[in-house]
Amino acid sequence: MKRKILFVGAGAIGRGYLPLLFSPQMYDFVFVDSNPRIIERMRDTGSYTTFRVRKDQYEEKTIPVAAAFTPDQFRLSEHTDAAACFFSVGPRNVSRAAAMIKGLKIPLILSENEPNTVDMAKSVVGHEQVYFAVPDVITSNTAPQKFLDKDPLAIVTEDGVMFIEEGPNLTGDFKFLTRDQLLGMQWTPKLYLHNTPHCIAAYLGALVGVTYVHEAMSIPKVDAIVVGAMMEMLKSLKMKWEIPHDFLEWYAEKELARFRCKLLFDPVARVAREPMRKLGLHGRLIGAAQICLALGIIPQNILAGITGALLFEDQNDPDHHLAFLRRVMSKDSFNTYILGLRTGEPLDLLLCEQIDMIIERLQSLSKEVA
Amino acid sequence: MNIQWQDETRLALRAAIEGGRIAMKSDAPLDVQVKESARDVVTSIDMEIEQSAIAILVESGYPVIGEETFSGKQFALDDRQLCWVVDAIDGTANFVNGLEYFAVSIGLCQGLNFLVGTVCLPRLQQIYCTLGADRALLNGRPLCHEHRTPSESLVAGSFSGSVGNPKQRAKQYTLFGQINDQTRGCLRLGSASTNICFTAAGRLQAAYGMNAKLWDVAGALAIAIAAGCDVQVTPSDAPFSVNYIVGSRSVVAMIRELCVAQGLMEESCQTR
Numbered sequence: 001m002k003r004k005i006l007f008v009g010a011g012a013i014g015r016g017y018l019p020l021l022f023s024p025q026m027y028d029f030v031f032v033d034s035n036p037r038i039i040e041r042m043r044d045t046g047s048y049t050t051f052r053v054r055k056d057q058y059e060e061k062t063i064p065v066a067a068a069f070t071p072d073q074f075r076l077s078e079h080t081d082a083a084a085c086f087f088s089v090g091p092r093n094v095s096r097a098a099a100m101i102k103g104l105k106i107p108l109i110l111s112e113n114e115p116n117t118v119d120m121a122k123s124v125v126g127h128e129q130v131y132f133a134v135p136d137v138i139t140s141n142t143a144p145q146k147f148l149d150k151d152p153l154a155i156v157t158e159d160g161v162m163f164i165e166e167g168p169n170l171t172g173d174f175k176f177l178t179r180d181q182l183l184g185m186q187w188t189p190k191l192y193l194h195n196t197p198h199c200i201a202a203y204l205g206a207l208v209g210v211t212y213v214h215e216a217m218s219i220p221k222v223d224a225i226v227v228g229a230m231m232e233m234l235k236s237l238k239m240k241w242e243i244p245h246d247f248l249e250w251y252a253e254k255e256l257a258r259f260r261c262k263l264l265f266d267p268v269a270r271v272a273r274e275p276m277r278k279l280g281l282h283g284r285l286i287g288a289a290q291i292c293l294a295l296g297i298i299p300q301n302i303l304a305g306i307t308g309a310l311l312f313e314d315q316n317d318p319d320h321h322l323a324f325l326r327r328v329m330s331k332d333s334f335n336t337y338i339l340g341l342r343t344g345e346p347l348d349l350l351l352c353e354q355i356d357m358i359i360e361r362l363q364s365l366s367k368e369v370a
Numbered sequence: 371m372n373i374q375w376q377d378e379t380r381l382a383l384r385a386a387i388e389g390g391r392i393a394m395k396s397d398a399p400l401d402v403q404v405k406e407s408a409r410d411v412v413t414s415i416d417m418e419i420e421q422s423a424i425a426i427l428v429e430s431g432y433p434v435i436g437e438e439t440f441s442g443k444q445f446a447l448d449d450r451q452l453c454w455v456v457d458a459i460d461g462t463a464n465f466v467n468g469l470e471y472f473a474v475s476i477g478l479c480q481g482l483n484f485l486v487g488t489v490c491l492p493r494l495q496q497i498y499c500t501l502g503a504d505r506a507l508l509n510g511r512p513l514c515h516e517h518r519t520p521s522e523s524l525v526a527g528s529f530s531g532s533v534g535n536p537k538q539r540a541k542q543y544t545l546f547g548q549i550n551d552q553t554r555g556c557l558r559l560g561s562a563s564t565n566i567c568f569t570a571a572g573r574l575q576a577a578y579g580m581n582a583k584l585w586d587v588a589g590a591l592a593i594a595i596a597a598g599c600d601v602q603v604t605p606s607d608a609p610f611s612v613n614y615i616v617g618s619r620s621v622v623a624m625i626r627e628l629c630v631a632q633g634l635m636e637e638s639c640q641t642r
Contacts, residue, residue: 092512095516276510276511277511318512319510321501321505321507321510322510324376324501325383325510328379328380328383328384329383329387330387333387333391336495337387337495337496337497337509337510338509338510340495340509
């Protein structure tokens with residue numbers, strides 16, 4: 001008998017990547033998303049198309065949809081037989097999404113880019129079967145126009161690797177790791193060798209006005225900053241963590257190739273969204289710069305990325321108020337209250353001293369490209 | 371994104387942050403003066419912050435009322451008049467004693483409509499503010515109060531203890547005890563705006579206060595409303611003062627019921 005999997009969040013990862021890991025002969029796929037247009041389309045057609053990049057070519061896949069709901073339509077009592085539930089809703093929405101499945105005692109797997117979302121979800125759902133996962137993949141939330149013309153839900157994804165904290169009883173194309181292995185060998189490199197330079201590429205891409213990450217990387221000065229940031233983190237990771245150096249070097253090369261890949265159509269707006277979250281104290285930008293500084297490395301290129309995040313302006317972004325706060329607050333109070341830095345610590349001093357100069361440099365880069 | 375009250379929020383942020391900076395720079399021994407009771411104290415830092423805030427906020431053209439310079443005659447609550455309400459340091463006793471629960475609080479009100487709020491807790495490195503009617507931020511990150519039940523709730527109260535009014539005093543302590551018994555506990559942190567901001571952020575599930583001066587709570591109430599808290603406010607007998615309950619729906623309802631039963635609040639208080 002087929003088992004059911006719930007995918008809460010039918011965006012890039014939830015729609016474009018996770019279902020590819022499971023056999024439709026073994027599992028029924030049920031989707032929940034707050035976007036009614038996605039849900040209606042899934043219901044109307046009973047399936048959608050997604051494209052996986054393999055060996056520099058697109059591979060077309062049809063994903064059958066057993067059922068699809070908006071959160072308002074979702075009835076918990078109808079899904080007590082599900083084998084597992086995957087969340088890919090964004091770290092800020094985990095708590096709300098967890099409340100929706102409170103009482104459902106099935107494995108909950110979070111691929112949310114922030115390990116602390118696991119504890120947050122546990123406290124809401126009231127059980128311990130909550131697991132962290134690291135999808136080592138870039139999945140766009142869109143596709144080239146020719147694919148969208150065929151199916152507006154089409155998405156392009158890489159042929160990635162999914163790592164899940166061991167525990168859930170599931171069969172699919174992924175690897176189970178212990179929590180220590182997952183955090184040490186997968187999460188740390190992903191955070192600093194993928195997330196850090198990836199979002200820097202996106203912020204610089206936004207500044208120069210391109211749509212996709214690969215377009216940003218095709219600009220030599222942007223590429224140089226992203227590679228520079230990668231090297232700063234690579235050096236830091238080699239010094240700080242006991243992760244084999246050849247693995248880290250392979251990982252860094254793999255990531256740069258991904259960012260430059262012309263088949264992925266990875267939107268700048270998707271990768272750059274929610275800059276406040278990406279500027280979190282222990283995260284991919286501020287946290288990365290802090291690690292470098294603690295090891296005696298001046299993170300000049302990561303500083304350019306931080307500045308790019310501060311300059312990011314998208315009227316539709318939930319963090320659009322960041323630009324307002326930057327305008328109304330002095331540099332030192334912004335560093336203290338918004339970035340969470342201690343007055344006089346190295347990163348605070350560096351930012352106060354250099355940010356105007358970096359802004360000028362990035363703005364001239366933007367003009368040059370224009 | 372269209373930010374309502376953009377100019378006012380800008381001024382309120384400047385005033386609160388500057389107030390926080392003044393509070394943090396004061397490493398000299400404080401000049402503490404007792405006002406109406408041993409618990410009611412003021413320092414030269416309060417005065418300095420208030421002057422600084424007034425100097426910034428007058429740019430808006432609205433009148434500014436500050437705790438330390440309020441004479442009682444200069445202004446009455448008026449539904450048609452916008453006015454700034456400033457508490458230079460809410461929780462001066464904590465400030466004097468080196469505790470971190472004190473705040474610089476700036477609110478823009480129109481009668482009992484709380485429109486703009488900024489509260490700075492400098493020692494905790496926290497700044498709360500509103501961005502229009504339905505957005506509240508803590509250190510730039512959006513706040514959304516998660517409503518919980520009384521048994522899941524931690525509450526904080528603010529009340530004077532009414533030294534000169536034994537009946538009122540007994541009622542307030544009874545209420546405090548009842549809330550303490552029916553929840554995970556009732557705290558008295560010594561700063562009403564801190565209580566309310568912690569509630570907006572979901573660290574506490576409710577905050578309440580009796581006869582709170584408007585400057586203690588105006589900024590924080592605007593933040594709580596924008597964060598989605600249930601907020602009940604009613605003018606109290608004392609001038610320029612309110613009774614308030616804010617927080618999770620069912621916890622606010624429970625406290626309100628207890629207040630009404632104690633005769634501390636009328637049934638017809640405003641809900642926002």
